[in-house]
Amino acid sequence: MTWSATARGAHQPDNTAFTQQRLPAWQPLLSAGIALPLFFCAGLAFIGLGLGLYYSSNSIKELEYDYTGGSGLSNCSVCAAAGQGRAPPPRCSCAWYFSLPELFHGPVYLYYELTNFYQNNRRYGVSRDDAQLSGLPSALRHPVNECAPYQLSAAGLPIAPCGAIANSLFNDSFSLWHQRQPGGPYVEVPLDRTGIAWWTDYHIKFRNPPLVNGSLALAFQGTAPPPNWDRPVYELSPDPNNTGFINQDFVVWMRTAALPTFRKLYARIRQGNYSAGLPRGAYRVNITYNYPVRAFGGHKLIIFSSISWMGGKNPFLGIAYLVVGSLCILTGFVMLVVYIRYQDQNDEDEEDE
């Protein structure tokens, strides 16, 4: 900084809109005059949307059944009792009978739900090796430390897939049987077990390690399955496009849920006679009951749900829109009253003067 005096006017600041803080500007004012119409318009729009969302959600059907078997009413209680506190419990199967009085509009999606299961626990959530799951051979042999204690088997072999998430893979299985006429035979309803995982997860994020001699089993040689699994990862499914790390059940499970109560997509029903939905009649779900949840007070549910553009049955959005919309309008009215009352008061004030 110099203070020396130079030519006259040399220090004169530039006369530009920016330096003089005179940039052209829009100067909105949030006054009652603007806010009132805004509130009414927003309120009306929200109520309209809310109604739409509410009915859209209401048109979705959902059928759910808790097959944990704690209560003793269900025939799954035997299995539940048998597997008490053990992991893994012995194989057991039970069934759920239900009937549909009318067509359950399709496409119908089959979900399973677990409660009290903290997939979002940090120790649990980090216990995976994305590099291994992407099929990197080096990572296959050397799982990351986060996987511990499911990093190496007791024999010291690397576990593939490693980590707590993979180890706790949900292993109940369901099959759906339809009885068209009362007393008639149960026909198995085809369950489409593909397309339940995100496309990118299935096609890009999860990859099997490169085949050795054309065999996936050889590729996984020298690794151990997770301790809770009864078979190695390459035997998850006979379908070569659905086994190993790209088994869709596995991929779905690996996307950890946000909250302790969560659902996972099990299958879609969209084939043959059932593409329009589940026709009316009696149904039976055969459940292979393997997964212990009672140890941590959890429940297992099976859910049939139809789906709209906005997903499953979710009345929250519609109701919330209605509430906020009505609040807007209510506030608008209160504001209007205040506005008018103050105006009257001011008029009086003026007359007093």
Add this chain to the structure above:
Amino acid sequence: MWRWVRQQLGFDPPHQSDTRTIYIANRFPLNGLYTPQKFIDNRIISSKLMIDTPTSPITSGLPLFFVITVTAIKQGYEDWLRHISDNEVNAAPVYVVRSGGLVKTRSRNIRVGDIVRVAKDEVFPADLVLLSSDRLDGSCHITTASLDGETNLKTHVAVPETAVLQTLANLDTLIAVIECQQPEADLYRFMGRMIITQQMEEIVRPLGPESLLLRGARLKNTKEIFGVAVYTGMETKMALNYKSKSQKRSAVEKSMNTFLIIYLIILISEAIISTILKYTWQAEEKWDEPWYNQKTEHQRNSSKILKFISDFLAFLVLYNFIIPISLYVTVEMQKFLGSFFIGWDLDLYHEESDQKAHVNTSDLNEELGQVEYVFTDKTGTLTENEMQFRECSINGVKYQEINGRLVSEGPTPDSSDGNLSYFSSISHLATSSSFRTSPENETELIKEHDLFFKAVSLCHTVQISSVQIDGIGDGPWQSNFASSQLEYYASSPDEKALVEAAARFGIVFIGNSEETMEVKTLGKLERYKLLHILEFDSDRRRMSVIVQAPSGEKLLFVKGAESSILPQCIGGEIEKTRIHVDEFALKGLRTLCIAYRQFTSKEYEEIDRRLFEARTALQQREEKLADVFQFIEKDLILLGATAVEDKLQDKVRETIEALRMAGIKVWVLTGDKHETAVSVSLSCGHFHRTMNILELINQKSDSDCAEKLRQLARRITEDHVIQHGLVVDGTSLSLALREHEKLFMEVCRNCSAVLCCRMAPLQKAKVIRLIKISPEKPITLAVGDGANDVSMIQEAHVGIGIMGKEGRQAARNSDYAIARFKFLSKLLFVHGHFYYIRIATLVQYFFYKNVCFITPQFLYQFYCLFSQQTLYDSVYLTLYNICFTSLPILIYSLLEQHIDPHVLQNKPTLYRDISKNRQLSMKTFLYWTILGFSHAFIFFFGSYFLIGKDTSLLGNGQMFGNWTFGTLVFTVMVITVTVKMALETRFWTWINHLVTWGSILFYFIFSLFYGGILWPFLGSQNMYFVFIELLSSGSAWFAIILMVVTCLFLDIVKKVFDRQLHPTNIEKAQLTEANSSIKCLDSMCCFSEGETACASVGRMLERVIGRCSPTHVSRSWSASDPFYTNDRSILTLSTMDSSTC
């Protein structure tokens, strides 16, 4: 501490100190050390690098790194500016004497001890001790305009022993040692001595500021000089003065620190709650270690206490983002960039002097909006400091200058002066051209008062600049030169005015060399030998010269304030002069008394000896000098007094009135006489004629003073209708401050105007200090222009320097420097107001957005067993403050104008709306914090309920995971927080639009990109396609809209109701502004002090908007724009102020 610079000149220098390398080494470590200190100071660094962190160290470290980088860049920039100015000087070619010859080199190569040759009009490359010049007496002239702005020529002299060494060959023979002080920043202090070895004996010579040539100054009127470099590079006084002087902290910064502590408490309590809940939860094994989530052996076996502590620390790390790390850097940037607007402002540019406003520290911008007390100097601040000689009193007779003539002011008939007729007859004798042909009787007048005028033209330090001056010592003056060719340069405008006046009356000061002063009396040249100058200082308040008249008499001429001269006088018309001085002062003129003393040769010898001793003393030189001066300047014979008028600056009255309307108390602190000060105060509007003026002056004893104070306090309480003005003088003030601070403050607070006269510089600072520490802790501002104001400028919260005629010392030491007093109103009401609003919103918003940011993370812990699972991806955690939400608030804080600047300037009352740090009060802080929490609850629970029983949100029935949930919350948050900023913005330039909508757009584009790729170097691919899947869900879109609207709904409702029911003055002004420019009723508010009056008017106004009837307009128009009304209306206005409201 004394540093010994020893050099054997002419030989290879054995003690070279390479200061240039010190300089380089000093610069860079300084920056590195400085940056972290600042953070530690602000308690921002939390425990960053823990062992078991839920987020990677990079996540937390990156923002910190960013903050440090930006701060380093800012400091680097300032460093760079310094570097450029350094380079200019450093690369300049200089001539250095090396081994007997002249060597051309660059100035950066100058070493301490080098002999440097500087030619005419060159800048000195280092601080040099003058050895010799081309003149025989070893003197040279320099100007220090670039250092302190003083444009006058200053004479510097060499020690006589070295002054003769004018050639290289001669210099070669010199053997000398210089001892001098360690480098210090004060430009006007230098003490040292030179020990010269001549013919085997050592001669010791004192060195003072007069032999030191400062780097940056320029050599004038002298062909060349030789000097020894004593300080080079960063050790030069100029470089030392580059240091930022101000360590002042603004009120905003203080409340910011309070808020930080509150947030720190919130952070710690959240961490404690989480830790405790975690362990209550984990008491049951099924939660602690369910079969699906076993621990490792190591985790099982680690100690409980250790785990507890590490868990607590992990929570701290998880929540640490609630402490807005980037707040600090954003504030820093805002202040730094924002301060440019002050310098750029054309309204603060003074055309006549080509000076714009300077910001010396950007740390205090917002403090300009908080000022409650303004302390202003009078001379040069309120006045132009452009002196015009008006009157004088000689030997008890008063004269007035009318059209360049000295006219006796009609002496009263009862005057006992026998020379009545004589004075009347010569009343029109002196004319400006009188010295050409002078009538007989004028000569008589001059002769009569010969001594007076000689004193005027000899007792000063004025320099002359004219082309002929170069040859000053060489020969007799040509007698036919015209006075108009002479131009006087003086450091004090009073002196200049006096010397010029003397010249008009026929006694022309022609010039001085070091030894002689030449005066032409009525065409006759007289030479006086100048023996000593006893420089002016503000403690003595006088200066004097000792000269030897042509007749051989040794005379002392003294000039100074009447209070410091009259007590020392033993002869002359003391009483009459005193009366005259008081009369002058009443007219608002500045007075100086002039006296002389004749020495016998014996007396003079003693004086000479004592002066020499004092001047060569190495320790306590100043004290010793003061003693000697006291000894010399006594037993004076009074000659008379002069009165000089100082014109008021433009618009001072309006500015003071506006300051007062803004609720600012104005105090005038001046060194002037009581009467002068009062009359200037009256003429500048500081005091009104309607004011009841209380006086606390000439208090001699403690008890009297206390009694008087109590009396004044009683009067104020009895008479609370009228406004009071208080006049205090320096001595009474020191009494009042010593024992009765409380009482005095009580009186002062109840006075609307206070005037302190006869103040010493330190007293000014003390008054400010007293106000500063009074219970209300008001924010003070000091304005001044002279060196005597520096202490008060540095003491006050905000120091403003006026770049005036008394040099730049005040401007250099100030926080802001402006050219005119009137600019204060724009500086405070517009810039201060804007900066305050901007930074207050900035601070509040930062805390708000970080609450929004981290509270969902805290809430999420309740749903994940307090396992420290992060809700957001680490990249989002890192970039939230750096990229997604940083720019809109920065641009807002630079450009926001919540109200038109002209309205702000024309309605100073609006300034009251932001007083007492209102925007950062606990109430507003709580509002923002609660708003942040409620927004966070809406984001989190909105998303939570949306997921509900975890039904699918996708049209294909697939499920989301925890990362999608977090991303949903984050998306809503980024949009809400940005739109919230948009709601606060009132001034939407294209830049605001760009950054606001650009930030949201950037977030989307970035997320699409970030989620669209499997990042090869990242360990986990959690975010792969998460954002895209989220956007492919219709429900998510609806939820985002719903949550954003709900969040802002609360805020809008509050804003609208507030505006409707309790509008602030600013909001009302905004409304008026918006509704064309009907300023009818609203402006009434500017006058009515009472809130109630204003409120009713305001309500009435709102209704009337748009249909303001002509009667309304006419009724209020008369007083609508008080800022520009004339004198009369202000007076009536202020009575209205006090009586009706």
